[in-house]
Amino acid sequence: MTELLDQAAADEAVAPRYSLVDCDVHPIMRHGMTDLRPFLSPAAQRRLGLDERRSLTTVGHREAVSIPRNMLYVNQAGVLRDDARAPDGSSPCSDPAFAAEQLLDGNGIDRAVLIGGEVLGLGAMPDPDAAAMIASAYNDWMAATWFDADERYRGYLVVGAQDPQLAAQEIRRAEKDRRFVGVLLPLTNILMGQRHYYPIYEAAAEAGIPVAVHPNSGEGIFRTSPPMAGGTPTYYVEWHTGLSQVFQANVTSLVVHGVFERFPTLKVVITEGGLGWIPDVMWRLDKNVKGLRDEVPWVRRLPSEYLVDHVRFTTQPMPEPKRRSHLHTLLEIAHAERTLMFSSDYPHWDFDDPRHVLKTLPEAMRQRVASENAIETYGDRL
Numbered sequence: 001m002t003e004l005l006d007q008a009a010a011d012e013a014v015a016p017r018y019s020l021v022d023c024d025v026h027p028i029m030r031h032g033m034t035d036l037r038p039f040l041s042p043a044a045q046r047r048l049g050l051d052e053r054r055s056l057t058t059v060g061h062r063e064a065v066s067i068p069r070n071m072l073y074v075n076q077a078g079v080l081r082d083d084a085r086a087p088d089g090s091s092p093c094s095d096p097a098f099a100a101e102q103l104l105d106g107n108g109i110d111r112a113v114l115i116g117g118e119v120l121g122l123g124a125m126p127d128p129d130a131a132a133m134i135a136s137a138y139n140d141w142m143a144a145t146w147f148d149a150d151e152r153y154r155g156y157l158v159v160g161a162q163d164p165q166l167a168a169q170e171i172r173r174a175e176k177d178r179r180f181v182g183v184l185l186p187l188t189n190i191l192m193g194q195r196h197y198y199p200i201y202e203a204a205a206e207a208g209i210p211v212a213v214h215p216n217s218g219e220g221i222f223r224t225s226p227p228m229a230g231g232t233p234t235y236y237v238e239w240h241t242g243l244s245q246v247f248q249a250n251v252t253s254l255v256v257h258g259v260f261e262r263f264p265t266l267k268v269v270i271t272e273g274g275l276g277w278i279p280d281v282m283w284r285l286d287k288n289v290k291g292l293r294d295e296v297p298w299v300r301r302l303p304s305e306y307l308v309d310h311v312r313f314t315t316q317p318m319p320e321p322k323r324r325s326h327l328h329t330l331l332e333i334a335h336a337e338r339t340l341m342f343s344s345d346y347p348h349w350d351f352d353d354p355r356h357v358l359k360t361l362p363e364a365m366r367q368r369v370a371s372e373n374a375i376e377t378y379g380d381r382l
Contacts, residue, residue: 017110017375017382018110018111018371018374018375018382019108019110019367019370019371020107020108020109020110020342020354020370020371021109021110021111021112021113021341021342021370021371021374021375021382022103022104022107022109022111022112022113022342022343022344022346022354023113023269023271023314023341023342023343023374024113024115024214024271024272024314024316024343024344024345024346025093025099025103025112025113025114025115025344025345025346026093026114026115026116026117026345026346026347026348027093027094027096027099027114027116027117027142027145027146027155028080028091028092028093028094028117028118028347029091029094029118029141030090030091030094030095032118033048033050033065033066033067033118033134034050035141035145036050036134036137036138036141037050037051038141039136039137039138039140039141039144040133040137044133044137047129047130047133048064048065048130048133048134049064049065050064050065065130065134067118067119067121067122067124067125067134068121068124068125068217068218068221068222068224068225069118069120069121069217069218070217070218070221070239072221072232073235073236073239073240074236075236075349077349078349079348079349080092080093080347080348080349081346081347081348081349081351083102084098084099084102084346084347086098092347093117093346093347096145096146096149096150096153097149097150099346099347100149100150100152100153103344103346103347104150104152107344107353107354107355108354109152109354110152110371111152111153111154111374111382112152112153112154113154113155113156113181113182113374113378114142114146114153114154114155114156115155115156115184115212115214115271116138116142116155116156116158116184119134119135119138119158119184119186120184120186120214120215120216120217121186121216121217121218121222121225122134122135122158122160122161122186122216123160123161123162123185123186123187123188123216123224123225124186124188124216124218124222124224124225125160125162125224126162126224127162128160128162128163128166129163129166131160131161131162131163132159132160132162132163132166132167132170134160135157135158135159135160135167135170136170136173136174138158139157139158139170139174139180142155142157143155143177143179143180147177147179153179154179154180154181154378154381154382155179155180155181156180156181156182156183156184156212157170157171157174157175157180157182157183157184158183158184158186159171159183159184159185159186159200160186161185161186161187161188161190161196161197161200162188164196164197164198164199164200165199167199167200167203168199168200168202168203171183171200171203171204171207172203172206172207175207175209178381179381180209180381181209181210181378181379181381181382182204182209182210182211182212182269182378183200183203183204183209183210183211183212184212184213184214185197185200185211185212185213186213186214186216187213187216187219187225187226187246187250188224188225188226189223189224189225189226189227191249191250191253192213192250192253192254192259192268193250193252193253193254193255193256193257193258193259194253194257195257198262201259201262201263201266202263204266205263205265205266208265208379209378209379209381210266210267210268210269210312210377210378211266211267211268211269212268212269212270212271213247213250213268213269213270213271213273214271214272214273215243215246215272215273219239219243219246220232220233220239220242226246226249226250228242228245228246229242229245243273243274244273244274244276244277245277246273247270247273247274247277248277248281251268251270251281251307251311252281252285254268254306254310254311255285255299255303255306255307256285256289256296256299256303257296258296258298258299260306260309260310261298261299261300262298266310267310267311267312267377268310268311268312269311269312269313269314269341269377270311270312270313270314271314271343272314272316272317272343272345273313273314274317274319275313275315275318275319275330275331275334275340276319276330278307278313278330278333278334279330279333279334281307282303282304282307282333282334283304285303285304286302286303286304289302289303307339308335308338308339311339312339312340312341312373312377313334313336313339313340313341314340314341314342314343315340315341315342315343315352315357315369316343316344316345316350316351316352316357317345317350317352318352318357318360320360324360327360328361328362331361331362331365336361336365336368336369337364337365337368337369337373338368338373339373340365340368340369340373341369341373341374341377342354342357342358342369342370342371342374354370358370
């Protein structure tokens, strides 16, 4: 009997605590940047033009400060799901209770990891102090508005990468709230392997949390955002399709600059960056590093091994080839049983329904992608 009880306890210990974790959900500020006012000092409010001189009902621009975002391209259907509006008509995913009902209850999601929808372009802001002020206030807003609304919400704390020392300070401040499971690093025109980011990686590694990146809506548009090959695209479909090149460049940079040798416990999550490019980058890096090892002697392992051990990817946008076998081959090459985590991208227009996405995967890896890889990546903060 004792042996049976011990075995039952052991089985419970290794069983997934959650069956479905959504690793990419975008909360929206109901009144725009003015929602940050309670979390800013009076001096910071004046500095950002968010003080009481500006009314919430001002026609036109509601605030002085503006985070760079994609204003050049038109998605005719809009980029947010209109059915994600709360009953009071507020912006999609601006009501934590309604989002919990529609997304979490409606899909059986045990944990939703929030990625600030309106601060993704923070890396393109020229002023490092303004970026740091906004990041800190946003983190406090997320904790008070979303974490306190439903215990299933977790999130990424955001930093301004323009000043890595200020960013590291914010990580060490905000990570004390263990509902933050990682760091959102809004991308800039500096590749991620560069030493500029080392203080950020050091602080994240100390806290034991991953660093996540996500399209910031300013790629190829603002000079301070990540550039795109060939210059600025013409059409939305062209821009949206080409976003994966940004993540290819940054993953390559992380590996060849030796970031994972310098920070051996660090994990990086590529969110909404696609999957189809992963085999080519792995193969090309493995081949080229073998032939050019004298240039990067600190790369002591095959680059593909660093990717499998340190880089995680999210499902949305999931490849949908005509032949399911092609998808399964891609997942096998990318070691998806270790590297891939489910994401819906709610409330965006290209939302992925978990009931569909998970059925496209080989049955043996579905639970790994649905929750187990996320549990391993985020640890007990989840």
